[in-house]
Amino acid sequence: NAGVTQTPKFQVLKTGQSMTLQCAQDMNHEYMSWYRQDPGMGLRLIHYSVGAGITDQGEVPNGYNVSRSTTEDFPLRLLSAAPSQTSVYFCASSSSSGANVLTFGAGSRLTVL
Amino acid sequence: GENVEQHPSTLSVQEGDSAVIKCTYSDSASNYFPWYKQELGKGPQLIIDIRSNVGEKKDQRIAVTLNKTAKHFSLHITETQPEDSAVYFCAASISSGAGSYQLTFGKGTKLSVIP
Numbered sequence: 001n002a003g004v005t006q007t008p009k010f011q012v013l014k015t016g017q018s019m020t021l022q023c024a025q026d027m028n029h030e031y032m033s034w035y036r037q038d039p040g041m042g043l044r045l046i047h048y049s050v051g052a053g054i055t056d057q058g059e060v061p062n063g064y065n066v067s068r069s070t071t072e073d074f075p076l077r078l079l080s081a082a083p084s085q086t087s088v089y090f091c092a093s094s095s096s097s098g099a100n101v102l103t104f105g106a107g108s109r110l111t112v113l
Numbered sequence: 114g115e116n117v118e119q120h121p122s123t124l125s126v127q128e129g130d131s132a133v134i135k136c137t138y139s140d141s142a143s144n145y146f147p148w149y150k151q152e153l154g155k156g157p158q159l160i161i162d163i164r165s166n167v168g169e170k171k172d173q174r175i176a177v178t179l180n181k182t183a184k185h186f187s188l189h190i191t192e193t194q195p196e197d198s199a200v201y202f203c204a205a206s207i208s209s210g211a212g213s214y215q216l217t218f219g220k221g222t223k224l225s226v227i228p
Binding site: 004033035040041042043044045048058059090092101102104105106107 | 114119122147149154155156157158159162202215216217218219220221
């Protein structure tokens with residue numbers, strides 16, 4: 001099993017550009033989520049999904065969109081990137097019956113110039 | 114919403130000594146408290162967790178204690194080894210109406226084990 005796969009690992013954008021961070025899991029997990037990690041700030045929840053077709057906002061959703069058309073995929077979209085979105089992004093998934101044990105991807109480092 | 118405070122932010126110990134990281138949470142409804150370890154360049158990985166119906170849990174050199182009354186929980190690592198060097202995150206969960214549990218993380222503790 002590959003677990004949670006994130007692409008790309010590194011990305012540099014200019015302010016105003018758009019991009020999508022991809023996340024895929026092969027564990028048939030119902031729950032998927034996106035976190036951002038900033039120095040001294042820990043992990044903050046951006047968006048999450050409890051199943052295909054269902055998404056909801058986390059703590060810091062502004063500037064990000066998500067969709068969940070399949071169980072496996074949960075892409076994170078930045079419509080107009082801002083320097084404040086420079087961060088490391090982690091996708092995580094869990095089974096709804098798995099007592100919240102999150103499996104994280106390896107992360108995507110995004111720099112917005 | 115839930116708020117999780119984690120201390121210290123950095124911790125240096127000599128190899129073989131013990132390390133203790135402490136967290137407090139604000140929402141008395143939280144009932145699940147995991148600890149994640151993040152090695153350099155990798156995603157966090159669960160190392161141990163505890164539920165609110167248990168006061169202490171051990172797994173080899175790692176233990177977690179929970180005090181529901183005081184709303185705090187701690188990670189204890191004994192006989193530390195250089196490979197224990199990493200960033201450790203505590204978290205607390207609060208259930209949402211959708212049947213999923215959102216984890217609120219502490220800000221992390223960078224543990225350095227000095228050989």
